[in-house]
Amino acid sequence: MAGKVKWVTDIEKSVLINNFEKRGWVQVTENEDWNFYWMSVQTIRNVFSVETGYRLSDDQIVNHFPNHYELTRKDLMVKNIKRYRKELEKEGSPLAEKDENGKYLYLDFVPVTYMLPADYNLFVEEFRKSPSSTWIMKPCGKAQGKGIFLINKLSQIKKWSRDSKTSTFVPQSTKEAYVISLYVSNPLLIGGRKFDLRLYVLVSTYRPLRCYMYKLGFCRFCTVKYTPSTSELDNMFVHLTNVAIQKHGEDYNHIHGGKWTVNNLRLYLESTRGKEVTSKLFDEIHWIIVQSLKAVAPVMNNDKHCFECYGYDIIIDDKLKPWLIEVNASPSLTSSTANDRILKYNLINDTLNIAVPNGEIPDCKWNKSPPKEVLGNYEILYDEELAQSDGADRELRSRPGQPLGPRASRTRDSGRSALSTWK
Amino acid sequence: MMLLTHSHTLLASPPCDAFLRLLDGRPVGEQKELLNKWNEMGTDEPDLSLFRPVYAPKDFLEVLINLRNPNYENGDSLSFRTHLGLIQVPLKVKDIPELKECFAELGLNTGQLGIDDSTQVPPELFENEHVRIGQKVLAEQDSAAAQQYIRQGSPTALRAELWALILNISSQPEDILYYEQLKMNVIQHDLLVDSLIYKDVKLTASNDDYYFVFEDYLYQMKKQRFRTQAHTATRNPSQICQFSSPVLLCFSRDTSVLGHFAYNSASPPKSYIRGKLGLEEYAVFYPPNGVIPFHGFSMYVAPLCFLYHEPYKLYQIFREMYVRFFFRLHSISSHPSGIVSLCLLFETLLQTYLPQLFYHLREIGAQPLRISFKWMVRAFSGYLATDQLLLLWDRILGYNSLEILAVLAAAVFAFRAVNLMEVTSLAAAEAVLADLSTLKVMPLLQIFLFATVT
Numbered sequence: 001m002a003g004k005v006k007w008v009t010d011i012e013k014s015v016l017i018n019n020f021e022k023r024g025w026v027q028v029t030e031n032e033d034w035n036f037y038w039m040s041v042q043t044i045r046n047v048f049s050v051e052t053g054y055r056l057s058d059d060q061i062v063n064h065f066p067n068h069y070e071l072t073r074k075d076l077m078v079k080n081i082k083r084y085r086k087e088l089e090k091e092g093s094p095l096a097e098k099d100e101n102g103k104y105l106y107l108d109f110v111p112v113t114y115m116l117p118a119d120y121n122l123f124v125e126e127f128r129k130s131p132s133s134t135w136i137m138k139p140c141g142k143a144q145g146k147g148i149f150l151i152n153k154l155s156q157i158k159k160w161s162r163d164s165k166t167s168t169f170v171p172q173s174t175k176e177a178y179v180i181s182l183y184v185s186n187p188l189l190i191g192g193r194k195f196d197l198r199l200y201v202l203v204s205t206y207r208p209l210r211c212y213m214y215k216l217g218f219c220r221f222c223t224v225k226y227t228p229s230t231s232e233l234d235n236m237f238v239h240l241t242n243v244a245i246q247k248h249g250e251d252y253n254h255i256h257g258g259k260w261t262v263n264n265l266r267l268y269l270e271s272t273r274g275k276e277v278t279s280k281l282f283d284e285i286h287w288i289i290v291q292s293l294k295a296v297a298p299v300m301n302n303d304k305h306c307f308e309c310y311g312y313d314i315i316i317d318d319k320l321k322p323w324l325i326e327v328n329a330s331p332s333l334t335s336s337t338a339n340d341r342i343l344k345y346n347l348i349n350d351t352l353n354i355a356v357p358n359g360e361i362p363d364c365k366w367n368k369s370p371p372k373e374v375l376g377n378y379e380i381l382y383d384e385e386l387a388q389s390d391g392a393d394r395e396l397r398s399r400p401g402q403p404l405g406p407r408a409s410r411t412r413d414s415g416r417s418a419l420s421t422w423k
Numbered sequence: 424m425m426l427l428t429h430s431h432t433l434l435a436s437p438p439c440d441a442f443l444r445l446l447d448g449r450p451v452g453e454q455k456e457l458l459n460k461w462n463e464m465g466t467d468e469p470d471l472s473l474f475r476p477v478y479a480p481k482d483f484l485e486v487l488i489n490l491r492n493p494n495y496e497n498g499d500s501l502s503f504r505t506h507l508g509l510i511q512v513p514l515k516v517k518d519i520p521e522l523k524e525c526f527a528e529l530g531l532n533t534g535q536l537g538i539d540d541s542t543q544v545p546p547e548l549f550e551n552e553h554v555r556i557g558q559k560v561l562a563e564q565d566s567a568a569a570q571q572y573i574r575q576g577s578p579t580a581l582r583a584e585l586w587a588l589i590l591n592i593s594s595q596p597e598d599i600l601y602y603e604q605l606k607m608n609v610i611q612h613d614l615l616v617d618s619l620i621y622k623d624v625k626l627t628a629s630n631d632d633y634y635f636v637f638e639d640y641l642y643q644m645k646k647q648r649f650r651t652q653a654h655t656a657t658r659n660p661s662q663i664c665q666f667s668s669p670v671l672l673c674f675s676r677d678t679s680v681l682g683h684f685a686y687n688s689a690s691p692p693k694s695y696i697r698g699k700l701g702l703e704e705y706a707v708f709y710p711p712n713g714v715i716p717f718h719g720f721s722m723y724v725a726p727l728c729f730l731y732h733e734p735y736k737l738y739q740i741f742r743e744m745y746v747r748f749f750f751r752l753h754s755i756s757s758h759p760s761g762i763v764s765l766c767l768l769f770e771t772l773l774q775t776y777l778p779q780l781f782y783h784l785r786e787i788g789a790q791p792l793r794i795s796f797k798w799m800v801r802a803f804s805g806y807l808a809t810d811q812l813l814l815l816w817d818r819i820l821g822y823n824s825l826e827i828l829a830v831l832a833a834a835v836f837a838f839r840a841v842n843l844m845e846v847t848s849l850a851a852a853e854a855v856l857a858d859l860s861t862l863k864v865m866p867l868l869q870i871f872l873f874a875t876v877t
Contacts (some may be wrong), residue, residue, distance in 0.1 A: 129805040191636040191728070200720060221636060256632045264633060267810050271730045339632065 003359055009038040013333040015344045019352055023359045035361050036060040038063045041096045048301075056305040058364045061356060061403035064329060065308050066301045071292065072310070072329040074179045075140045078113045084295035109288040109324050113181040115140075116160040123180055124161075127154060134183040134233065141177070143328065146244035150183060150233040159316040184323055185228045188316040190268060195219045197262065197314040197322075200331065201289055201381065202351055204307045204368045206300040211293055212354065213286065213321070215377045216343055219260040223249040245334055257337040258388050269320075277320055285314060285322045292324055304364040307355040309347070350376030479718040480800045480819050483753060484509075484793070487763055490755070507785055508770030509792045514757055516768040519776065522830060523872055526822065529625045529865070531873050535577025537814040537865030550578075557581045560867050562766040566591060572819035576814050583730040590743040594736055595873070602735040605673035616710040620671045633809045637728035640670055663685040670724050670738050671716070674745075680712035683746035689754035714750070719797075722804040723749050726812050748825060752800050757869065760825040765799050766792055773836060776875065780840050789849040795832040802828060803859075811864045831864060834871035838862070 005025040009016055016038055020027070023302070028034050039047070039062060046052050048066035070076050084096065084108050088096035097105045107316045114123040115136075127135070137157065139147040153156055187194045190381040200214035220241040232238050237249045247393055269278040289312055311331025333348070335341035355361050369385075486609065488509045495513055506513075517525065527777045529535065534549035544550070556600055560568045561584050569588045577585050587593070628634045674680070685689055691713025724741050731737040751761045758764065773781045784791050799808050800827070803815060818827050834845065835856065842855045 192639055193636065225639065231660060253630065255630045256635050258635075259634075260636060264809065268729050270579040271583055271813075272732050275578070278580075 002252070003361060005035045005359065006033060006354065007036045007038070008034045010040050010043055011038060011330075011333065015333050015348050016343065017336065019348045034061050034358060036061050041068070044068070048303075056303075056364075059361050061305055061307065061362045061364065063306075063308060063355075065203075065306045066303055067299070068308055068329045070299050071296045071327050073140055074113075074138055074326055075115045075177060077292070077296070077327060078110060078115075078179065079293065081107075081110055084291075099176070106287075107291060109284075109291070109322065109325055111181040111184060111325075113179050116157070116178045116180055124154065134185050134228070134230075135180050135301050136183040137178050137180050139176075139178055144244035144332075145236070145240045148236075148240060150239060151180075152229050152230060152233065163412060164273045184315050184317050186318045187226065188318050188320065189226050190221075190265075191380075193223075194239065194241065195221040195260070196325065197265075197285070198314075198318070198331070199262070199285070199289070199312045199314060200347055201293075201312055202307065202354060202378060203293060203310065204354065205304075206293070206297040206302045208388075209290075209293055209297055210368060210383050210385070211288065211290070211381045212375065212378040213381040214347060214350070215262075215379055216346070218254040218343070220246070220261065221260065223251040223258060223306050227398045243332070247336065254337065257340060259337070259340065273320070281316065281320050281322060285300065286381060288314075288322060288324050292327065293382070307351075309351050316383065332357040341363075346377060350374075350378050353372040354378065433732075437600060478798045481793075483717070484796045487755070487766060490763065505866055506767075506770065507774055507781065508767070509790050510763065510767045510770060512757075512763060512767065514759075514764050514767055515760070515800070516764055516771050517826065519772070519872060519875075522826070524829070526574075526818075526823075526830075526868075526872060527823075529818070529869055529872060531869060534575060535865050535869070536578065536817075537811070538869065539560055540544065540576075554578045554581070557585065561585065561588065564588060569819055570823070571818045572821075577817045579810075579813075582813060582817070586730065586740060586820060587736070590740060591746070592736070592739045592743060592798065594733075594739065598739060599735045602673065604688065605738075606669070608676045609669055609672045614672075614675060614710060616675050616716065617672055620721065621714055623716060623718060624671070627719055627805065628725045629720050631722075631725065631805055634722075634725035634728065634805075637725060640728050640734065642723075665776065668757055670720055670734070670741060673738060673740060675710040675712055675714070675716075677712045680746060681708060683750055684713060687750055687754055688756040688758075689750075704817065716744075717753060719801050719805070722801050726816070727810055729809055729813070747823075748819060749802065751825060752802065756788050762800065765825060765829040766796065768826060769795055769799070769832045772829065772833040776833075777837055777840060780836065780843060783844055784852060787847050787849070787852070789846070789852040791836060793849070794853055795836070798835075798859075799825075799828045800833055801833065806859045807862060807864065808860050811862065815864050827868070830871065831868055834867040835859065835862065835872055837875070 002301070005023070006028040007020045007025045008028055008030045009020075009031075020036075025036070030037065037043075037047075041064065044062065044064040044066065047054065047056075047062065057202070070080055085096060086103060088107070094201065095106050097253070099105055103403040112350035113127065114120075116123065128134070132152070134150055134152045137149050138149060157180070197217060197219055202212040202214070202245050204210050204212075220243060222238060222241055223246050224237040226238055236245050240246075243257065243259075246252055252258065265302070266278060266282070308329065309331065311328035311419065313328070315325055317323065333344055335344055352359070353376060356371055450661050455705060469766060488511075490510070490512050492512055523530070527533075534553060536550070536553065538551040540546070540553075557578055558581065559573060559580060560572050569585050573585055573589065592598075624638055629638045691708045693716060694709040695701065695706055723745065724737075727737055727741055727744070731740055748760070751758060751763075754764065755761070755763060770781075770792055781791065802819070805810055807815065815827065815831065819825060839855055846852045846855060
């Protein structure tokens with residue numbers, strides 16, 4: 001295993017490059033022999049495409065799964081989750097249990113969503129059931145809050161109706177595809193402001209599913225106080241938490257960047273709401289992340305050369321119910337504040353420690369089971385292999401979500417996480 | 424009073440308007456207009472570029488350094504008894520053996536939150552039982568027991584209630600009503616000191632990683648465009664109050680705070696109605712609560728926002744914390760929890776138990792108090808991580824004393840002593856001590872008091 005790891009990237013970010021350099025890895029171009037390629041999502045499409053793609057050898061690793069879009073495109077994510085739920089229902093799994101209103105008890109974590117223009121009529125039917133509700137329109141293939149807007153009247157989305165005479169676009173053109181979701185108009189507010197959670201999840205393999213959650217997630221606050229007032233529906237500073245949007249606001253502060261650590265959130269919730277409901281909230285968040293991964297696992301191309309670090313966006317409503325908003329394949333590596341830079345640097349560092357063991361030239365045939373010591377700020381979220389071998393003698397360990405500070409999960413020493421006590 | 428002479432720096436323009444506003448209420452028509460403006464788009468901020476805080480901690484330190492007891496004859500010759508620090512007032516302060524007795528519950532053999540609830544310790548050993556006892560104390564509403572209990576720290580979920588119990592805050596309907604009246608007062612009358620508060624919040628809490636979220640609880644700064652609410656404003660002023668919770672603004676107008684001057688050696692500043700200077704019947708305390716805020720004042724409230732989200736509760740707790748504890752940090756007295764004693768305690772601890780460090784810092788022109796003063800004046804708010812700060816304030820409540828602030832300050836110096844011994848300037852010393860956000864308070868205190876060889 002002599003020789004240094006040769007790396008390539010097409011994302012010029014210091015948090016990446018500093019991490020490669022500190023490991024003594026050697027930078028090469030993509031035409032040369034490389035071992036590690038941190039690529040953008042455009043590049044991964046080329047690598048695995050039928051025409052231009054090429055075979056990766058055993059000592060090459062990339063940071064995306066070939067069809068990650070099954071999870072990271074808004075429309076496909078919803079499709080896969082819906083399919084997953086139906087499958088569980090068909091096989092009579094207790095997870096698919098519904099309440100008296102027909103809502104899933106355990107799997108209702110994505111707001112009601114329709115694809116446009118394909119499901120336009122279905123959407124209209126749903127809209128008419130509660131005509132005072134607000135819906136959010138999101139383009140399927142965009143990021144950073146681009147192209148998002150809120151509506152509360154059917155007339156505002158006339159051009160997506162299938163038989164609209166004013167419609168001029170080509171049907172099913174993926175660029176114009178939108179999803180429309182029921183807007184969470186009662187978000188949990190702190191200090192009167194809306195916020196969302198950004199959590200990082202590393203997946204090293206989908207079958208068996210092995211995923212890790214980064215303990216140092218953060219909340220992104222809006223700079224402006226929240227109001228559900230219809231007159232403010234077009235004020236993106238009230239509704240969209242993306243930093244890319246908020247940083248253009250008048251009150252954006254470059255010192256804290258409108259970000260809170262997840263530990264602060266925990267402290268606040270425990271202090272004001274109590275420990276049980278806070279632990280329950282965090283357990284639910286872990287649950288929905290794992291379920292979303294399980295939903296796409298069957299359709300994912302579980303290429304052994306791949307790992308992926310996702311950015312999960314979660315919104316908590318005022319009943320302390322978490323909602324999965326979307327999953328990002330390429331979470332931003334730009335740093336908006338000093339703390340941010342440190343966090344992202346450490347994130348990449350810990351990710352590389354898990355994906356490229358010992359910092360040596362990788363061998364894709366390895367079992368992808370890193371020792372506990374290298375996890376850094378990651379903790380095991382779900383390990384399917386361990387969960388299955390556990391079987392009947394699994395006991396409920398102490399709650400995984402620990403309050404405050406640099407406390408690691410108490411179950412670390414067992415090598416498996418209490419987060420996986422449910423199958 | 425030296426402090427009041429700084430007040431001329433407060434005035435923007437023109438001076439006479441500002442003084443008029445001191446005492447006069449607004450005519451009804453103007454009030455209506457204000458209510459409308461309250462909800463207008465854009466920032467309605469006063470131009471604060473000409474405002475500076477009345478005083479900052481370092482100004483206050485200069486005053487303390489110059490305090491002398493005219494009856495005290497020290498003699499000119501230096502001896503081993505000579506105090507090498509900045510404070511030259513011979514107040515009695517405790518030494519470590521006395522502190523160990525006083526803070527016995529922080530000892531090595533007693534369980535603590537902040538130490539014995541860490542991941543490596545199984546919760547069955549201490550934490551679970553401690554939580555159970557806390558719940559029992561709350562169920563019985565026993566204030567004295569709560570105070571004793573909290574010396575070992577409070578579980579996060581119980582803290583809000585425990586503090587309320589210890590501070591005897593019960594939020595009766597009349598308390599809520601009192602607070603609502605203060606809020607109406609905020610809308611109806613403008614005070615010059617409001618601008619000071621506004622500026623302070625903007626300079627401190629708004630920039631803080633932990634507290635920026637709550638800046639609107641401290642002062643409503645951003646007036647948003649609520650087109651529909653603008654109409655409501657003229658009909659129902661109390662509806663607007665729901666949107667803003669200006670704790671500090673209410674605090675300035677709360678004359679009940681004047682009561683604490685009965686046991687505070689300071690006096691509230693007085694102002695006289697125009698043309699009646701010196702005539703007591705025309706004297707008015709200004710601000711109404713007698714407390715002039717200094718730079719960093721809003722940081723006393725900010726941590727409490729993590730515990731209380733009902734505004735009237737937040738207000739009551741803050742007010743009580745202020746009249747019991749915080750006022751001592753910025754008024755001059757000989758009380759053992761007063762800032763003068765705390766400074767002396769800090770310096771004495773350092774000089775007695777870390778003489779080499781103390782001497783070295785003094786030699787390079789970095790008197791330790793110059794660095795630690797700001798921590799103590801703010802009760803460490805804004806310097807420690809919030810969860811650590813709350814553990815510290817638990818002990819302030821539990822021991823009903825602020826001496827722990829001085830002990831912690833000394834413990835921080837002891838912790839970073841190795842690095843401090845290598846610095847050669849005040850700036851370098853400040854740099855070593857600039858970031859306290861990673862410190863764990865309870866281990867530091869425990870080691871300093873109970874595990875250091877003295």
